[in-house]
Amino acid sequence: xxxxxxxxxxxxxxxxxxxxxxxxxxxxxxxxxxxxxxxxxxxxxxxxxxxxxxxxxxxxxxxxxxxxxxxxxxxxxxxxxxxxxxxxxxxxxxxxxxxxxxxxxxxxxxxxxxxxxxxxxxxxxxxxxxxxxxxxxxxxxxxxxxxxxxxxxxxxxxxxxxxxxxxxxxxxxxxxxxxxxxxxxxxxxxxxxxxxxxxxxxxxxxxxxxxxxxxxxxxxxxxxxxxxxxxxxxxxxxxxxxxxxxxxxx
Amino acid sequence: xxxxxxxxxxxxxxxxxxxxxxxxxxxxxxxxxxxxxxxxxxxxxxxxxxxxxxxxxxxxxxxxxxxxxxxxxxxxxxxxxxxxxxxxxxxxxxxxxxxxxxxxxxxxxxxxxxxxxxxxxxxxxxxxxxxxxxxxxxxxxxxxxxxxxxxxxxxxxxxxxxxxxxxxxxxxxxxxxxxxxxxxxxxxxxxxxxxxxxxxxxxxxxxxxxxxxxxxxxxxxxxxxxxxxxxx
Numbered sequence: 092x093x094x095x096x097x098x099x100x101x102x103x104x105x106x107x108x109x110x111x112x113x114x115x116x117x118x119x120x121x122x123x124x125x126x127x128x129x130x131x132x133x134x135x136x137x138x139x140x141x142x143x144x145x146x147x148x149x150x151x152x153x154x155x156x157x158x159x160x161x162x163x164x165x166x167x168x169x170x171x172x173x174x175x176x177x178x179x180x181x182x183x184x185x186x187x188x189x190x191x192x193x194x195x196x197x198x199x200x201x202x203x204x205x206x207x208x209x210x211x212x213x214x215x216x217x218x219x220x221x222x223x224x225x226x227x228x229x230x231x232x233x234x235x236x237x238x239x240x241x242x243x244x245x246x247x248x249x250x251x252x253x254x255x256x257x258x259x260x261x262x263x264x265x266x267x268x269x270x271x272x273x274x275x276x277x278x279x280x281x282x283x284x285x286x287x288x289x290x291x292x293x294x295x296x297x298x299x300x301x302x303x304x305x306x307x308x309x310x311x312x313x314x315x316x317x318x319x320x321x322x323x324x325x326x327x328x329x330x331x332x333x334x335x336x337x338x339x340x341x
Numbered sequence: 342x343x344x345x346x347x348x349x350x351x352x353x354x355x356x357x358x359x360x361x362x363x364x365x366x367x368x369x370x371x372x373x374x375x376x377x378x379x380x381x382x383x384x385x386x387x388x389x390x391x392x393x394x395x396x397x398x399x400x401x402x403x404x405x406x407x408x409x410x411x412x413x414x415x416x417x418x419x420x421x422x423x424x425x426x427x428x429x430x431x432x433x434x435x436x437x438x439x440x441x442x443x444x445x446x447x448x449x450x451x452x453x454x455x456x457x458x459x460x461x462x463x464x465x466x467x468x469x470x471x472x473x474x475x476x477x478x479x480x481x482x483x484x485x486x487x488x489x490x491x492x493x494x495x496x497x498x499x500x501x502x503x504x505x506x507x508x509x510x511x512x513x514x515x516x517x518x519x520x521x522x523x524x525x526x527x528x529x530x531x532x533x534x535x536x537x538x539x540x541x542x543x544x545x546x547x548x549x550x551x552x553x554x555x556x557x558x559x560x561x562x563x564x565x566x567x568x569x570x571x572x573x
Contacts, residue, residue, distance in 0.1 A: 138518045151353040173566075229516070229519065230520045230521075232516060233516045233520055235515060236513055236516050236517075237503060237504070237513065237516075240507055240509050240513055241507065244547075246570060246571070246573060248502050249570040250567065250571065251571050253500075253503065253563060253566055253567045253570065254503060254517060256563070257499055257521065257563050258520070258521065260521075263381050302359070329544075330547050
């Protein structure tokens with residue numbers, strides 16, 4: 092068990108594992124997104140309150156969910172790296188940050204586009220989730236800025252891990268802010284007691300999109316980790332052998 | 342002093358000694374203490390000049406403006422929290438000292454709060470009066486600022502420790518600290534606004550108090566960890 096774990100977390104092993112992992116994540120992910128896009132746009136029935144405008148949830152909800160999941164990867168990666176001094180964990184954290192920032196930005200933009208017809212405004216400061224998501228984006232920016240301003244990779248890893256762990260408190264506030272302040276934002280539909288308050292023809296495309304986005308996130312993350320590992324290990328023998336091998340680093 | 346005795350000084354003695362040293366150092370350089378205060382007063386002066394002198398607008402925006410100004414003034418003073426100790430090597434002494442580092446850090450942060458946060462609380466009524474704030478609301482403002490500046494000093498010490506060896510200036514520090522400080526600002530300013538509107542505001546005070554206690558018990562550990570990383 093420990094041997095397997097140790098092998099999994101060694102950079103060269105993950106580099107090879109990532110190559111096989113990526114298609115297994117990316118292809119089902121793309122299929123699910125293709126199904127979700129088609130079913131969400133054409134098969135799902137029109138919402139009696141929101142008309143066709145509700146269909147943006149098929150992008151908005153997965154993006155918002157991934158903006159938090161990426162933060163969890165960043166913080167847990169940093170925490171594991173700090174505690175067990177695992178090199179790969181820091182590479183995961185470094186790779187997750189820009190992806191998380193991108194999904195946070197996507198969630199904010201789709202939220203604004205949705206808010207325009209629904210609330211009559213692009214942006215509503217009174218809504219805690221919008222504000223919290225914006226703060227999350229700033230947290231990502233701060234994390235990446237700290238990382239890039241420290242030249243020594245090992246030091247940058249540890250310092251940014253501390254920042255990510257401190258920021259977890261903030262992400263918890265993001266979550267509970269829904270209950271803390273009353274808001275314009277509609278309540279939770281998906282995860283609440285008595286099952287989702289949504290018709291099946293609306294729900295299944297959404298679930299497909301969430302799963303598809305998550306798989307694509309996994310594929311992108313694996314790819315970024317591979318690059319990160321290659322860069323970090325650029326002075327080691329296995330990377331030199333890999334580059335000089337006939338396949339040229341495939 | 343306790344450090345002259347052959348046996349180890351206690352934990353509390355270490356905390357008090359380091360806080361006393363920082364306060365003395367600040368006392369010798371009054372500019373460092375006064376500049377953030379002047380900054381606070383000037384930012385508060387800028388708003389009426391920019392948005393106009395109408396009394397009702399100032400009453401409405403007062404709590405927010407005073408709070409934002411206090412946040413920025415605290416940020417301004419944070420950059421130097423560990424800088425001189427890092428430059429003259431006292432920080433290395435703290436890192437190798439047998440005293441627990443989080444306690445020393447707590448001492449430094451408390452001194453920082455006494456030097457920069459507490460004076461802000463004391464002069465805030467003066468500025469609040471110019472914003473036509475009623476007396477009982479000024480009391481709430483001072484209470485929220487009292488709790489809030491403690492939170493800001495503690496949160497800020499984490500950022501200051503993370504950026505201590507870097508030559509990036511205040512901009513990076515602001516980028517790190519402001520997202521963390523936003524909940525404090527939100528609670529503080531909205532509590533004062535609720536009090537100004539004769540609403541129930543006790544929840545905000547309790548929440549700020551809870552935040553301050555949580556920060557007081559957790560932030561020194563994060564700051565100590567960050568200092569060790571920055572000084573490897």
